Amino acid sequence: MHDIIDIHPHVLCADQSAYPLAPLGGSVSGWASTRPVTAEQLLAGMDEAGIAKAALVQASTAYGYDNSYVLDSAAR
Numbered sequence: 001m002h003d004i005i006d007i008h009p010h011v012l013c014a015d016q017s018a019y020p021l022a023p024l025g026g027s028v029s030g031w032a033s034t035r036p037v038t039a040e041q042l043l044a045g046m047d048e049a050g051i052a053k054a055a056l057v058q059a060s061t062a063y064g065y066d067n068s069y070v071l072d073s074a075a076r
Contacts, residue, residue: 003052010059012036013069022064029061036062039073 012032013019021028037045039056046054056070063069 004050006046006051006054008057009042009054010037010057010062011039011042011069011073012059012062014038019063019066019069021062022066023062024060024064029059032059032062039069039076 010032014036023029023032042054046052056074058067058070
């Protein structure tokens with residue numbers, strides 16, 4: 001069996017004071033406002049689905065050019 005890798009997940013922090021939204025274009029995308037997923041939720045979903053690894057992608061429609069949450073999530 002091969003390891004499954006998710007190559008395009010986005011994550012959003014539930015604590016907007018720690019990671020404030022600053023979307024490119026001035027408005028948060030539909031998926032970010034209606035279906036946000038934290039790094040912890042992503043990991044739980046990966047475990048449930050048997051996904052071994054993920055390559056996080058910056059959510060520019062939520063955080064603009066600020067990659068802090070992606071970097072902090074990967075470090076944890």
